[in-house]
Amino acid sequence: MISLKQFKYFIEIVDAGGYSRAAEKLYIAQSALSRQIKELEDELQTPLLTRDARQFELTPAGQLFYERGKRILEEIDDTLVQARQVGKGAQGMLRLQHSSSVILTPRISNALADALHQHPGVTLDVSMLPSENQTLEIEEGRVDIGLLRLPTLRRHPHIQVREIGSERLMVAVARSSPLAARDNVELAELSEAPFISIPHKDRGGLSYLVANLCLAQGFFPKPARALSRKSSQLNLIEAGLGIAIVPECMRLTAPAGVHFVPLAHGTLLTKIGLATRREADPLVTAFADALVGLLSSPVP
Structure with a gap:
């Protein structure tokens, strides 16, 4: 041997x-x-x-x-x-990325704060990257922890993704839109609406989820004249250029002129995942396990 x-x-x-x-x-x-x-x-x-x-x-x-x-x-x-x-209490810098649709809500921020309190020697370098790119970054060692939208389509043998919560999908519309007066909207009613963010059925994350939900209703979203997959989509919606299907957390960063209407009486959900390497460094594993424990309970 x-x-x-x-x-x-x-x-x-x-x-x-x-x-x-x-x-x-x-x-x-x-x-x-x-x-x-x-x-x-x-x-x-x-x-x-x-x-x-x-x-x-x-x-x-x-x-x-x-x-x-x-x-x-x-x-x-x-x-x-x-x-x-x-x-000795864990010392080191951890690199954490989150997608633009997994914003640092009070729930996530508080969990990060609690995990940092449990690991007093840890510091975080936080940045933003689309869900579909995070697993590759983690696989190749450039990122330690990812917060992303499920599902993940790219398969990496050394990556594990654990579900840590879910939230309602909502339709973001301009306050001047007739939809803003509704208590809820059925997805099929949006077949003729212009979508600011066009979902991609091969991209994974929120994009994949929305594409498949629409296809299940017999349509694929029609593109608006101005398109964006980033947070700027809310500004385009406020200007009346179209709508988007987004997680409920986006309400926290929306401009005043954007209104959010639950989809299908709030029954359509999107899930959040936490990604790490399966055999990550002990420091990464300990911190990620703490986050999973803090975030895995259902959202009230």
């Missing part, structure tokens, strides 16, 4: 440029170092180094083992550091 010590010895030989210098840095005999590498090659059943009296060269297998082995050792070192930090 390959040992962690053999990983370290092999990486040190390559980094030091030879056996003798590596042996000096490791404070072991060169013969013992050579024996460890020979045992490593025997276990792998392939040579990693070609040697002569003065120098060595990496074989293709050795080059692969060096590059990936070095990353493994770095990840182990990071894990040890993170574990110590978690044990």
Whole structure:
């Protein structure tokens, strides 16, 4: 069985440029170092180094083992550091992204504050990114935690997404619109309305949900003359250019001239998910678990 010590010895030989210098840095005999590498090659059943009296060269297998082995050792070192930090109260910067439709409501902001209180050494770097892009950012290590709209269509084997709440879907209309006087609206009634935000059935998140809800009613939203998928859509709605189907939380950021009407008596819902890597750093896992616990209860 390959040992962690053999990983370290092999990486040190390559980094030091030879056996003798590596042996000096490791404070072991060169013969013992050579024996460890020979045992490593025997276990792998392939040579990693070609040697002569003065120098060595990496074989293709050795080059692969060096590059990936070095990353493994770095990840182990990071894990040890993170574990110590978690044990001491958790120290570190976490990167959190949320979509424009998952705004930082008082409920979410309070949960973040409570989670930070539970982890006094943590600081957050918060930014915004569409739901469909967040899982890739997390998969590739540029983001730690994502708050997004479900469903997620892109499948990444190392990502887990946990549901943390739901809220009503509503129709955002201008206050001058006849719809503003309604107590509720059935989705089928919107088949001829101009949509400021055109849902995309292949994009995931809120866009995918709205597209499929409309298709189930026998229509696909008609585009307005001005389109936006961002928060600016509310300003276009206020100007009377069209409507949009949005989560109820958007009421918190809407201009005064926008009115929100429940869809189908408030029975149509959208779900929020929290995304992380399945094998995230202990600090990320601990903070994300705290957020899930704080946010997973149903919205009143």
